[in-house]
Amino acid sequence: MRGSALNDLVLRTLNGARPADTLATVRSLMSEHVGAQDVRLLLADYQLTALHPIDNPDDAEALSATTAGHAFLEQIPLVCEFPGAGVEVNLPMGIRGDRIGVLQIRLDQVPDAEQLEELTQLSTVVTYAMRAAGRQSDALVRTSRTRRLTLAAELQWQLLPGRGCAAPEYTVAGHLEPAYHVCADSFDWSQDDDHLTLALIDGSDGRRVDVMLTTLAVTALRNARRAGLTIEDQARLTDQAIFAHHQGREHVGVLLLHININTGQVGALLAGAPRLLIRRDGQVLEPVLTEYPPLGMFGESTYTEQRFALVAGDRLLLISDGVHGAQSAQPHHFGDTALLELLDGSSDQSTCGVVRTVIEHLYQHRGHDDLDDDAVVLCADWRGPAQPAPDATPTGDEVDVELRLAAKRPRPPALRAVADR
Template sequence: MLARPESATYLSDLRQEILREVTGRGLDAADGGELYSVEGTLPGRVYAGLRPQLVADGERSRWWVPVLDGTERLGLLRGSLDDGADLGQFQTLASLVGMLIVSKQPSSDAAARLSRTQTMNVAAELQWNLTPPRSFANKDVVISAAMEPAYEIGGDAFDYALAGDQVHLGIFDAVVQGKDHPDTLTACTNLATSYARTGRTAEAIGIEERGVADCARLLGGEHPDTLTARANLAEFYARAGRTGKAIVLLEKVVADRERLLGENHPDTLTARANLASSYVQAGRFSEAVVLLEKVVADRERLLGEDHPRTVAARSKLAGLIRAVGANQRGHRPRRGDGR
């Protein structure tokens, strides 16, 4: 055994203000248990600082060890070690306890009751169930978030995703600004982009379709944000394999940007490059080559031959030309085959 039978688990409330002992008794699984404040107590310092603490208790000594879900604090594990056991083993046990807690939370009313100090409204109930973990960390970034009033949120939300070396964040304040506020529209577009980059393409399309309609209604069909929303939606269609829809939308985006921003605007060049990619996806190679040749020429003229976007476009064009040549050689008619 690692820890003696008097070991105990303590979980924090939603606002991370108190630590309650899990006893398994009562509707909240905490009847008869101890309660500590996070502020001003030794267990609270261990919880906040994430550093195990050994405390003398008469003839015995007890360890207080944080219980985590990845980086997010769940609570504490308290216990005395058997002879031969070390702190590392006890911390491993705390990790297993954390996994057990997280696995049971979705189906446990007791866990929900234990983590609350007041009644939660329906909107908050739904929102918290859709929210990602409040803390995340790796070697490059630390993310932490909170929502208040925690028991009465009604539209506020946050979301985040990692894609390679980029972090995408979405913060929504719909209660204060309203669903038609420009910042709310921008936040929805950012959320859709985060979904698309993490493989949740169907959700991204649903959000961005509404975003395009809202931008056109509130800002006008020719507003830059409306054009950006259409371009994003076209990209999501392409990711989902809905190439026909992507091409129709991108052709309109290219035409609108040429008319409103000018043929040499960077956003116009980007739209042309994206349209060329969709042509390739649809097997319309000749049109893609013509369009990419124009993109390369324009970028060389406007950005310079060594600019990263110019180099990327030139590389893409070269690869496409090679692919088209290989395809034509592979389908070259043989003598006597009637083709």
């Protein structure tokens, strides 16, 4: 049995199995129908440092410098040959850009291109079944944790839409740190009709906060977005909701992007300290956006979106102040030089690889000390529509050469936001 018939059988069988029997069921099916000698299900940990087998989480494989890790980060199937011992096939497990791990199969011989494609589709089927099982059991979640989360971190991870999302026009990946005790930062996304909305929420700002603040902010933004309101009204209503609860004592920074996937036109709104960088044609650009007061500070603020256009090949990096403002022992801000160089040299990495690399170097910048502020990284690659709309004219490629005073080298050219008239 092969192809769609096997996919249907695997899905039906896994749907009827207990969550705890997922691995045994997959092994049995793969052995009978694919000829697998062994099967492992490897799940990525919360810090994106290793892949953990669900039957033996301590026997982890590092994400860096391993075939399984490369298959996870790049979301491509990879085959390793072992002379006299068969081959190992590493199949990425992900759904619409949301990566969860790797399905690792031992076979007698190297699969041909058609067989490898069928195995990759089968891995997607297994991923859907595991996602469903994860709704009913904590076993899979525990595999991804190397230690206990704080209650605040549990709240923040439950808020997230996933680790990534993808469509023909774009790929997005996001990450939070410190993973096991993140306090108040978050991110969100949604594609509705012909628009993609990205949101980065900076709730900590290096200070003690009510851990429910971000929950209120994200929920208010979603409520307004799901009502079909503009990002201006999303910000305004969230500002009012937070102010009503905290009377200006607590507030959050936010960066909202509303991207037309048919044209690449972006509506952007910045409140507080998040930052947006764009890598385009070997240059790192920064939109010149008006910085509005953080949401909840006054409760009566007016927010106006600004517009610029993306072009195919653009890479967007949305970061909280816990990333760009992180200091080293010297002290130097991470966003002054190191972050710009990382983004500039990231062309051969996937979005997931970029967020992981940024976090790795952030810890190096800090001398591997604990972070003193939450850090959020959201990376989006814009491929553009297959057939751009007639009005998809780039309007955001003007540059601003003004230097940033705190920079150790000239600030990158700025992508000037064109205000919507």
